[in-house]
Amino acid sequence: MAHIKLNNEELPGIVGLLNYRPDTGKALTDLAEVLLRGPSTLSSGEREIIAASVSYWNGCHFCHTSHAAAAAAHLETGITLIDDIKAGLPNTPVSDKLRALLHIAHQVQRNGKNVTTEDIKWARDLGATDLEIHDTVLIAAAFCMYNRYVDGLGTWAPGPNEAYTEMGERMAHVGYGKF
Amino acid sequence: MPHINLPSEFPGIRSLFMFRPETAKPLNELVQTMLHNPHPSLSAGERELIAAYVSGLNTCKYCCNIHGAIAKHQLGNDGDTVKQVLADPETAPISDKMKALLKIAAQVQSGGKNVTPADIELARSEGASDVDIHDTVLIAAAFCMYNRYVDGLATWQPDDEALYDKMGEQRAREGYHTPPFKVNREETVS
Numbered sequence: 001m002a003h004i005k006l007n008n009e010e011l012p013g014i015v016g017l018l019n020y021r022p023d024t025g026k027a028l029t030d031l032a033e034v035l036l037r038g039p040s041t042l043s044s045g046e047r048e049i050i051a052a053s054v055s056y057w058n059g060c061h062f063c064h065t066s067h068a069a070a071a072a073a074h075l076e077t078g079i080t081l082i083d084d085i086k087a088g089l090p091n092t093p094v095s096d097k098l099r100a101l102l103h104i105a106h107q108v109q110r111n112g113k114n115v116t117t118e119d120i121k122w123a124r125d126l127g128a129t130d131l132e133i134h135d136t137v138l139i140a141a142a143f144c145m146y147n148r149y150v151d152g153l154g155t156w157a158p159g160p161n162e163a164y165t166e167m168g169e170r171m172a173h174v175g176y177g178k179f
Numbered sequence: 180m181p182h183i184n185l186p187s188e189f190p191g192i193r194s195l196f197m198f199r200p201e202t203a204k205p206l207n208e209l210v211q212t213m214l215h216n217p218h219p220s221l222s223a224g225e226r227e228l229i230a231a232y233v234s235g236l237n238t239c240k241y242c243c244n245i246h247g248a249i250a251k252h253q254l255g256n257d258g259d260t261v262k263q264v265l266a267d268p269e270t271a272p273i274s275d276k277m278k279a280l281l282k283i284a285a286q287v288q289s290g291g292k293n294v295t296p297a298d299i300e301l302a303r304s305e306g307a308s309d310v311d312i313h314d315t316v317l318i319a320a321a322f323c324m325y326n327r328y329v330d331g332l333a334t335w336q337p338d339d340e341a342l343y344d345k346m347g348e349q350r351a352r353e354g355y356h357t358p359p360f361k362v363n364r365e366e367t368v369s
Contacts, residue, residue: 003294003296003299003312004299004309004312004313005309017313020313021310021313021314021317023212023216024209024212024213024314024317026208027205027206027208027209027212028205028209030204030205030208031202031205031206031209034201034202034204034205035202038201058290058291059290059292060291104331107331108327108331109327111237111238111327111330112237112239112326112327112328112329112330112331112332113238113330113331115182115330115331115332115333117182120182120183130183130184131199133182133183133332134183134195134198134199134332135199135202137327137328137331137332138199138202138328140327140331141323141324141325141326141327141328141331142324144320144323144324144327145320145321145323145324146320147291147320148287148288148290148291148316148319148320148323149291149316149317149320149321150291151290151291151292151294152283152286152287152291152292152294152316152319152320153291153294153312153313153316154294
């Protein structure tokens with residue numbers, strides 16, 4: 001049970017929190033929408049992989065599994081991607097550029113100051129633009145927020161990966177704040 | 180030097196807001212709603228203290244200084260209280276409810292799962308409402324984002340206390356939606 005009395009306790013993870021406080025909920029979903037589904041030279045599948053990876057590193061089951069399911073929906077990989085993200089993507093063909101961006105995201109997850117000029121250079125040498133580096137840092141930072149919000153208020157989350165398939169489809173193809 | 184090419188007349192997150200207006204919009208809307216808009220039981224000064232305190236724990240110089248300055252102005256020009264909260268909330272001249280909420284904020288900063296039922300119980304026994312607890316967790320979580328964003332792209336973060344005070348006075352008075360003033364980098368200490 002959550003640490004506070006939500007309006008609808010059947011809603012899992014962040015969904016119950018967005019419903020509890022719609023004022024902040026609107027800004028939070030608008031941010032997710034532009035970061036993960038807005039126009040970008042990174043595909044939505046790639047951006048959801050960054051979001052899911054950071055959430056996994058932060059130990060947030062709800063955010064990791066739901067965003068990994070959204071990545072799977074975008075990339076049409078099937079939900080084996082959820083566990084592959086936990087393992088560092090050994091079985092998913094991703095670009096070297098995305099691996100360099102994931103490294104930057106991992107540095108941000110620990111603390112912003114951990115990002116070094118070498119980390120940036122590695123990504124740039126593999127073709128990453130300023131905007132892609134910016135968005136990677138902001139996605140990683142934003143999930144350090146969403147994860148703490150979801151876990152800090154003790155929300156509940158479905159267990160098995162299969163329970164997230166439909167949610168991932170909606171996140172990928174309908175959008176944030178639209179269902 | 181910033182990791183990416185940012186406008187040089189604006190420090191910290193303001194340079195990032197100029198760089199990417201599409202993400203600036205919800206980020207600014209969130210901070211306005213959390214910290215400046217009317218709240219049933221936490222003053223703007225109290226909410227700014229939570230933001231400054233968490234930014235201090237994350238060692239983000241820009242965010243800690245600017246939200247400390249906004250808190251000072253929201254608290255009737257009381258810079259001493261801000262300094263004491265940043266040093267040690269337990270001995271600072273703030274309410275027991277605020278002390279309990281800052282404890283929750285510190286737990287959130289180190290990891291969302293670190294918040295215990297006992298932390299929540301303590302805040303409740305000092306008079307914190309569900310909305311107070313919700314907003315404290317969200318403010319603490321959000322500053323774990325803003326701090327990483329500002330530091331992760333190595334934005335320019337001045338050392339000039341008078342500059343933060345001037346920027347903080349503007350934000351306390353106007354809220355977050357008005358445009359920032361340009362800073363002449365030559366005139367600042369770093």
